[in-house]
Amino acid sequence: MDSMQAYQMLEWGRPPEYREVPVPEPKAGQLLVKMAGAGLCHTDLTIIHSPAGFWPDPPFTLGHENAGWVAKMGPDVSGFQEGDGVLISAMYFCNYCDKCARGLHEQCRNIGLPGYGVGYDGGLAEYILVEAKHAVQLGTLNPVEAAPLADAAATSYHAVKLMMPQLVPGSSAVVIGVGGLGAYAVQYLKQLTAARIIAVDTVDDRLSNAKRLGADEAFISDGDTAEKIQDLTQGGADAVFDFVGNTPTLTTGLSSLSQGARLVVAGIGGGEVPMGWERISMNAGFINTRGFNLPDLNEIVALAREGRIEMAATHFAFDAIETGLDALESASVAGRAVVTFS
Ligand SMILES: [Zn+2]
Numbered sequence: 523m524d525s526m527q528a529y530q531m532l533e534w535g536r537p538p539e540y541r542e543v544p545v546p547e548p549k550a551g552q553l554l555v556k557m558a559g560a561g562l563c564h565t566d567l568t569i570i571h572s573p574a575g576f577w578p579d580p581p582f583t584l585g586h587e588n589a590g591w592v593a594k595m596g597p598d599v600s601g602f603q604e605g606d607g608v609l610i611s612a613m614y615f616c617n618y619c620d621k622c623a624r625g626l627h628e629q630c631r632n633i634g635l636p637g638y639g640v641g642y643d644g645g646l647a648e649y650i651l652v653e654a655k656h657a658v659q660l661g662t663l664n665p666v667e668a669a670p671l672a673d674a675a676a677t678s679y680h681a682v683k684l685m686m687p688q689l690v691p692g693s694s695a696v697v698i699g700v701g702g703l704g705a706y707a708v709q710y711l712k713q714l715t716a717a718r719i720i721a722v723d724t725v726d727d728r729l730s731n732a733k734r735l736g737a738d739e740a741f742i743s744d745g746d747t748a749e750k751i752q753d754l755t756q757g758g759a760d761a762v763f764d765f766v767g768n769t770p771t772l773t774t775g776l777s778s779l780s781q782g783a784r785l786v787v788a789g790i791g792g793g794e795v796p797m798g799w800e801r802i803s804m805n806a807g808f809i810n811t812r813g814f815n816l817p818d819l820n821e822i823v824a825l826a827r828e829g830r831i832e833m834a835a836t837h838f839a840f841d842a843i844e845t846g847l848d849a850l851e852s853a854s855v856a857g858r859a860v861v862t863f864s
């Protein structure tokens with residue numbers, strides 16, 4: 523194995539291409555991983571359509587939701603063996619700053635936007651080179667199934683986990699947007715908390731899916747959503763998770779909070795809302811969340827291994843990445859879109 527196919531961003535404003543590139547050699551602390559599954563994600567579309575200046579510059583191989591098998595280990599790597607199934611964290615972190623030392627890898631002081639598939643070579647290739655500290659053992663979990671756990675499922679888990687101390691029996695949690703991330707959030711809330719779960723969306727199918735996954739109430743969002751939530755919860759929810767993040771959803775979210783509640787925003791919807799002491803519920807707060815940490819990844823791998831979360835996916839072959847991206851763009855994918863490798 524000297525060379526391999528990789529699906530790469532070469533220049534801003536130009537569609538990605540398949541290229542023949544050398545198979546990388548793992549150095550100290552690194553693993554070479556044979557790819558099994560690579561989740562495609564809206565972030566990929568954003569990167570592909572992005573002008574220069576925001577993301578780290580190409581060339582780089584796309585693909586940030588990666589899982590596979592350890593093919594080769596660099597010197598001094600311990601804790602892994604060839605053939606181990608591993609999940610690769612989409613969050614890149616240093617693991618030595620004070621934030622990482624506290625397990626807050628999502629807040630790492632030394633890493634910003636770059637990660638695998640975003641500046642560094644990602645997993646849309648036969649092999650990916652990773653730092654061993656970014657790999658999580660999958661055990662009996664199939665890496666093809668596990669791929670979306672590297673980003674989408676983990677981001678959602680982190681958001682829910684932030685609110686777990688408040689979500690005691692008698693509490694309520696609202697999930698706005700129960701497509702990708704939100705559908706995971708409903709499952710985590712059901713598995714890990716005693717909260718009454720209220721799902722809100724603009725699409726009927728997603729609401730019935732949310733009910734199937736454990737939502738107690740589910741309804742189409744409209745101008746009266748906040749009022750309905752206030753009625754259902756007798757004075758507001760303890761947590762509102764907004765996976766959309768546009769102006770209407772942020773407005774609904776802020777108006778649905780009980781005293782001391784939190785609006786947790788994970789949706790990059792470009793919304794804007796006026797904030798101020800008089801405008802939101804007393805003692806309430808706003809949490810802007812991005813990413814997840816190693817404890818989160820290990821915990822969702824455990825949940826998935828025990829069969830406690832549903833991970834619906836549509837598979838696309840490696841030579842059909844463009845079909846997968848088109849399907850993602852037209853929102854015609856059932857579950858997550860995952861590229862598989864022969
Ligand atoms: Zn992603």
Ligand SMILES: [Zn+2]
Binds near residue numbers: 615629
């Ligand atoms: Zn760090």
